Each structure stands twice: as structure tokens, then as C-alpha cells.
Amino acid sequence: MKKNYKELFTKYKEGAATVEERQQVEEELERFEALSQYLEEEFHDGSLEEEMNELVPKEVLDVEKLVKRRLREVMLKGALLSLLLLGLIFYGLSPLVSTFFYNPMNESLSSVEKDVSIDLAVLSELTMPEYASSSVYVESKGFGRYQMRYSITDLFHQNSLVTENKVVRGSVVETLNSLYDREPLFITPLEIMREEKESRKQREDIHELLSGLASTNYGSVSVLFKNSLSMEELRGFQTKYENIRLQWVAVENGQGVQTSSLITGFSPLGSRRSAHLFADETLLKEYPGLHLLEWLVQPGERNQDGASLEAEGYEKHYEALLYYALDRKSEISVLSERLKETEVLEESAAYVEEHGVHTYGVLLDGTVEDLLVLLKDETVEWMEIKEMKVLAP
Template sequence: MTFRELLEKYKNQTATPEERKQVEAELEKYNALTEYLLEQDVDMEGEDLAGQQEELQKIDRSMKKRGRRIIAIAVVIACVVMGALTAFQPVISKVIWYDPTERDLQQYSYDISCHLAVLAELTMPEVQMESVIVTEQGWGKYDLQVQQREWSSGKYIWEDGTVTRGKIELKSNVYQYGAINAFSRGTAPFGDSVMTETPDAKVALADLPEYLKMEAYVSLGKDWTMEELADFAAKQEGYLGWVGVRTSPEGEQRLPLMGFDAGGSGYIWENVDAVYPFYELSMHEDVPLAEAWEKHFLALLQYSIDQGDFYARLNQSNDHGNACQAVQKYVTENGVKTYGFLYYGTPAEMRKLLENEDVEGIHVTDYQLRVPGL
């Protein structure tokens, strides 16, 4: 009889006492084996769980180690990048934004000095631009010190300015444009001219001491060609300064007034003259003065047009580059002519100037004592 059949009789309570003992002995054996196997499973599960926890700890330690490594690498990279940015900041800054320390025109002077010198000569009758000192402040920022010289007194003036990421801000005092009513025919009428007419000017000058050196705007009753101006200058003893040029018909208005310095003084920009012939009057003394003046004025205009990007960065520049294009067109069609000029001389030299029939009058803007021996 099989154990299965025996077990069935045990369950049906038909088994004999001997068969019952046999089944119970087998069941006892089975229970012991079951308990043993259960104990073995628990031990194995504990070992597996401990192993899994240990593996997880290893993974966690590895991830933390890797995280620290990544953080360290990121810090190193950030330090390297910041160091590189700091070290190469001037180079990077000058690539991105306008650089006022450019020296493309002249080896020993900033280009900005020449740019402002041209603007001053064309539009500022009473001052001369001398130089610009540039101090870098980092990341497209610069401090400027602009030096000007007054024609009448010879006094030097320093004005501050800044360059901030390409935009140039100069103090308003830098822009010393000519007075619109100083010449009788320089501008369309805005009101009464400040000119003193010739008869009254002669009376006012009659008793003035000769140790005065005067600055005066001289107004002409008709426009002169450069030949007429050169002929006049050759007969005078005083100093011919800034010459106003007719840049539009008399009935129209174009500001600021434009002209040029007839004396050609200041720094010598030889390299600029090579690109813009007659930029430097002093380098062309073998050419008739009238021709040199005309070509000089045209050179200043062309320079301003070519450097239009610079002038567009300036505050209060009145769109100088584009304005010069319109002036260039007008003088090319009508010639370079003057309606008046600045003149420096003693009362006697001023009286002699007023003897010319084309001179309508003068407007004195400054005077200085010039006592011999002092």
C-alpha cells in the first residue's frame, strides 16, 4: 500500500492502529523537515537583504564620490573661465564694443583725439581740440579727459567724459559751437544780429589802447571766394582764425555752422594727410593758399563722412557724419565760399580791417592784455 493510500485511510479514520502510527511518524518527519527548510529560507533571505543593502551603500558612496568629483571639476572649470575672462577682458571687451584706445591713424596718439579735433575745427570756432586721455575701467567702460585750448586766451580747458559699451558721453561744455547770430549772413535770421556795424565799431575802437588783443567775428556783406579771402589776408597784420563756409543757400538753415582753421595749427597728423590730402595745411605750403584752404575743408568733410560711425556714438554731435555729406554736396556744386571769419588783432588792426568795403561789421567776443615785457 502506498503512503498516499495510507494517508487517505488515516484521514477517513479507517486506518488500523499500526497504520495510524506509521502515518503520524511520517507527518512528524515532514513537520521537522518543513521547520528546517523554513529556517534555511529565513537565513538566506537575511543574507540576500544584507547583501543588497551593502550593494546599495556601495552605489551611494560611488554616486557621492562621483558627485563630489563633478562639483570639483565644475568649480575648476568656473575658476578657469573666470580667470580667462579676467585675463583676456581687455581683448574681449575691445572686440565686442568700441575701443577709444585705437591707434590706427597715428602711432603716438589715440584716434579719438583726431576724430574730436576734426569735429572741433569744423564746428567750434573759438576752441582747438588738443588731446584725449583714456583710462580703461573694464568691460567696455572708459573714462575720458578731453583737453581743449581757447584761441583767444591760449588757456587750456579739461572736460570729462565716458565711454560705456560704445556710447560716448562728453560734457556739454566740450561742444562750443559758434553763436548763430555772430555773423550777419551766416545763418537764416533768428533775430537781430549781435554784430556792431562798421561805423559804430570804428568809433568804439578809436580810443582803445593798443595793448589789447581782441577776438572778433567779422561779417561780410557778400560771400567771398577763397581767392578773395587769401588776397584780403595778405594785406592784414592781424591773425585770421576760423573761417565760416557757406553750407546752404542764405534762405535755408543748416546748423551747426561749419568752417575751418585758416592757420593750420595744432598737432601734425602726417598719416592722416597721406589718406586725406590737405588735411594738414602746413604740409602743403607750396600750393596757393586759396587752393589749399578749399582742399583742406573738403578733406575735413570727407574724413567726417568716413568716420561717421564714430560721430554717431557721440552725444550732441548733431549727426555730424550725415550732415557733412549734405555740406559736401552743396560746396561741390557751389564752391567753397565764406560769409565771415574770426579775426585776432589790436584795435588798430581791427580798424584797418573795417576799411574794407565788403566788411559789414564785427562782434567782439573776447580780449586779452598784451603788454610788452610782461
């Protein structure tokens, strides 16, 4: 009987048993299960384990081991499948989602810098007279979310402030230490600055203030010209005051002097602003003059109107900044909501194409003595002191 049952059980495990044979085996298994349960309830003694192993047929133990092994296999496969699905979602679906939105990790414009670093450098030079930006560190958080970190440097004090932006699917949703709500180039409304009586009084007040300061004081001031200057005239003004440092040049866009809305301009020769992000050869082929010094060394095609090389360089540089920003306005606008809400780039480009590059005012640095001399210049209409500091001995 044992031999017959063993053969019968083998057929049962292999799935070759008939209905009657399966019923016979399952009845035997129920009998052994009932016996095992009875013994477990009656005897809770570990010393009986050896006797139990002798009483329970080996075939039943084999079935139990098989069931446990199959259960472990199912659990392991389930865990592996869950990990695989999570990996596919994050590493497969996440990059796919990211392709539909602004990605600051792209490196399509330069061989050494992320696109966002160049975008920010152009934005800061075009619209932030007093500040310059650094390269941008970007960390992907998946599904179109990014953390960006960079430094903004005050060109007058040379202090740097770390700024962080959290970008979620094409929009900045959180900013730490933003400088976009900065003070404009001129605080006073244009109609007051252009009024002769107010202008004369302002110059007298500034003269009195500067005269009361020690010669070790050094100031940052914004200057409005009585009449707009061409780049050739600006270069003459810059050469005339060699000890004064021009930091930024505001450029006309046909909308008058912009005292509160977004303005555009550029940093001329001598500015403290670094332009190393613009030195990539690919960029310079696409936007000649983007790196001012490179263009001055290798000017390429020049106008034949007798303008100085520096004056032409200023025009080329501003136009390169402007056209770059226009070409990438959707990307750059992510960094500046104000730029997204205005047509200043389009207006500036249209005006420059028809009238050329002209400036109505500048931001400059100089000693008290230099600023007092500048106040007497007939081309100067208005001067506002933005900041002062004491030079180190």
C-alpha cells in the same frame, strides 16, 4: 582578527570589498565613531589626546585624514574654477562685447595716435572756431565702457580745460567740462546783419567802443563779409592785413549764414591751432591736404586755374577735413550729439562739389588799431567783438 580586519579595511578603501564586507567595516567605523564621541563628551581635556590616539585605530585616523584632504581639494578646485570663470568673462566675453560698439582705443588710421584723437581734432577744427583739442587718453572699463580724457584749448587766451567723457556702448553718458554748447560764430540773426541800417549802426558802435580802448588791448572778433569770398579772394584779404591773425574760416554750404546751427570751416595759415595729429603719412595719402603745411610743401596734383598755391591749399584742406568726417561720421558723432542730429556734412560736401569752397565770414584776432582799420574795409558787412584782453608790455 586584527590581521583579518586590516586586510578587510584595505579592500574597503580600494573598493574591492563585497557588500557584506563593506557592511562589516562600516559597522566597525560606527562603533569607533560612537566611542570617540563618548570620550569627547566625557573628557574635555587636552591631556587625553595622546591616550585617544592610542585607543582610536590608525585606520580610522587615515579615513579622517583622507576625507579632510579630499574636502580641501574640492574647495581649492572650486575657488580656481571661480577665478577662471571670472577671467574668461572679463578677458574673453568683455572684448567680444566691445567689438559690437564704438571702441575709442582703435589705432587703425595712424601709426602713432588713436583714431579718436584724430576724430576729435577733425571735429574741433571743422565745428569749433575758438577751440583746439589735444590727443585723447582712453582707459577701458570693460564690456564696451570707456573713460576718455583730453584737453580743449582756448585759441585766444591759450587756456586749457581738461574734459572727460564716459562712453558706454557707443554713447557718451557723462561729460565733465563740455564745450560743445559754445557760443556760435555770430550771435546776431542774419536778417539783422544784412540790413543796411542795422549794419551801419553796428559799425559805428564798434568804432566808438574800440576808440575808447587803449592801444594795448587785443581783441577776438567775428567778421561777416558783404559778399562771399573765394579762397583766392580770402588769401588776398589775409595778405592785405598782415598784422591780423585769421583763426578760423566759415565755409558756405548752401544753407545761408549759420548763426545758431552747426557750422563748418577750417583754420588757415597763421592760426594758433596745431595740426600735428594730421601729419601721419597714411592719413595724407588717403586725405591729401589734411595737413595744410605738408600739402603746401609737396602740393602734388594742382588745379590749372591760375589760383595761388595757398588758395588751393585752403580748398584741399577743407575738403580733406570734410571727407574724413563724412567717412567716419558714425564714430565722430559719438563725440558730438549735434553732429549726429544734422546733415550739415552731407550738405557741405554737396555744395562744395558743385560751387567750390567759399567763405561768408571769419574769426580773427587783432589790436585795437588793426580792428579800426578793418572796420573801414568795404568787404566787411558786420563785426562782433567776442573777447578782449590786454597785451603784456
